Amino acid sequence: MWRNQTGSPRIIRPCVTCFVAFLAATASGAAAEAPSFRTIGDLPGGNHRSVVRGLSADGSVVVGWSNTGRPQEEFGEAFRWTRDGGIRSLGTLGIYPDSVAEAVNADGSVVVGHSFFDTGPIRDTGFRWTQAGGMRPVGPPPGAIWSYASAVSDNGSVVIGAMQLADGIHAFRWTEATGFEAIREDPESGPFSRPGGTSADGSVVVGFTFGQRAEAFRWTTSAGMQALGDLPGGRFESSASDVSANGAVVVGHGVSARGTEAFRWTEADGMVALGDLGGGRETFSEATAVSGDGATVFGWVKDFRTVFIWDAEHGMRYLARVLTDEYGLDLGGWELTEVFGVSADGRTIAGTGYNPAYGVEGWVAVLPEPAFAGIVVLCGLMSLRRRVRLSRHLS
Numbered sequence: 001m002w003r004n005q006t007g008s009p010r011i012i013r014p015c016v017t018c019f020v021a022f023l024a025a026t027a028s029g030a031a032a033e034a035p036s037f038r039t040i041g042d043l044p045g046g047n048h049r050s051v052v053r054g055l056s057a058d059g060s061v062v063v064g065w066s067n068t069g070r071p072q073e074e075f076g077e078a079f080r081w082t083r084d085g086g087i088r089s090l091g092t093l094g095i096y097p098d099s100v101a102e103a104v105n106a107d108g109s110v111v112v113g114h115s116f117f118d119t120g121p122i123r124d125t126g127f128r129w130t131q132a133g134g135m136r137p138v139g140p141p142p143g144a145i146w147s148y149a150s151a152v153s154d155n156g157s158v159v160i161g162a163m164q165l166a167d168g169i170h171a172f173r174w175t176e177a178t179g180f181e182a183i184r185e186d187p188e189s190g191p192f193s194r195p196g197g198t199s200a201d202g203s204v205v206v207g208f209t210f211g212q213r214a215e216a217f218r219w220t221t222s223a224g225m226q227a228l229g230d231l232p233g234g235r236f237e238s239s240a241s242d243v244s245a246n247g248a249v250v251v252g253h254g255v256s257a258r259g260t261e262a263f264r265w266t267e268a269d270g271m272v273a274l275g276d277l278g279g280g281r282e283t284f285s286e287a288t289a290v291s292g293d294g295a296t297v298f299g300w301v302k303d304f305r306t307v308f309i310w311d312a313e314h315g316m317r318y319l320a321r322v323l324t325d326e327y328g329l330d331l332g333g334w335e336l337t338e339v340f341g342v343s344a345d346g347r348t349i350a351g352t353g354y355n356p357a358y359g360v361e362g363w364v365a366v367l368p369e370p371a372f373a374g375i376v377v378l379c380g381l382m383s384l385r386r387r388v389r390l391s392r393h394l395s
Helices: 016-026 319-326 370-394
Strands: 036-039 050-055 061-067 076-082 086-091 099-104 110-116 124-130 134-138 146-152 159-165 168-175 179-182 192-198 204-210 215-220 224-227 233-243 250-256 259-266 270-273 283-290 297-301 306-311 315-318 335-342 348-354 360-366
Touching: 061 110, 061 360, 076 110, 076 124, 086 099, 086 134, 110 159, 124 159, 146 192, 159 192, 168 204, 204 250, 215 250, 233 259, 250 270, 250 297, 259 297, 259 306, 283 335, 297 335, 306 319, 306 348, 315 319, 319 335
Parallel strands: 050 099, 050 335, 050 360, 076 099, 099 146, 124 146, 168 192, 192 233, 215 233, 233 283, 259 283, 306 335
Antiparallel strands: 036 360, 050 061, 050 348, 061 076, 061 099, 076 086, 099 110, 110 124, 110 146, 124 134, 146 159, 159 168, 168 179, 192 204, 204 215, 204 233, 215 224, 233 250, 250 259, 250 283, 259 270, 283 297, 297 306, 306 315, 335 348, 348 360
16 A cells, blocks of 8 residues: 555555456466476485486476486486476386486376396396386397387387397387387488487387488388488488477477578478577577477577577577566576477476586476466556556656
């Protein structure tokens, strides 16, 4: 309450427009989740280090690895993080504290990755983890030297990864019913391949082939391998890192005349460069994650290794500035350096950065729903308008 020039008390009333808009936005269900920024901590036992590698499609579960060995060593264990339960180790396949969780299914119930296996000649082995069964090996198949799992379908039944055979490294697709299916390479690029991401149903896999050159690919169970080419102007090099839920939008990086650039690929438009944020001595950006509908792309730029967010309306922007300037979040001195997980709706993002003590740690950011974001902007404008009127009245 404040007093006007006559000395009479004047009550500052809440913004009725904002209140009505809020009721309209929440009438059909629960209130929209406010934007937030959380840190995930780390596992005890080693350096303060937690590295995010994946996020469930519903945005509830983060996976990766955390240092648990002696401070000078890089031993780590796979972890699974939830808002309520915090960070929890998934263990390892052997006696050594060495495992990495690379991806998680839609509801967070199935985690895949790889672990050091200390029995026999095979040292690194892919795994599939469930709450009921714990960590179980996935391969390698007979004749393979090692394997790892790097992506999983929404229902957790299809696992994507890579394995080393006698003739080289090959991407694979695995189900319990069919076993290992090699993802055959593009002979023009090279005899080897590594996977990136997979579609929601596990029928589309993206990654890159290599040998003579590195080239992004899109592989489907129906049509096999499709080479995606490269950006024009630079040396021939491209790699795909993620794909939309329906398998139609692929993101990654290529080399153009400007330098290394993030790209977004569709069948209609081909490979389109997304540019970078400037400020560096050369163009350098990589796309590492995409929303379920393919509309929002995340990645990092070489300029201080900073995370970006891209969409067709706004182009490429610093994610940290979007969080602080548009949504009013306090990052507390954090530097966001990597993003490897985005929810299907594009609202929850998970990655790794430097905390204020300059320790490496995982983080999770939540963007508001469009209706809630509109209310935030509207209330801000109404508040500014009231302040202007008030200042004029007092002057």
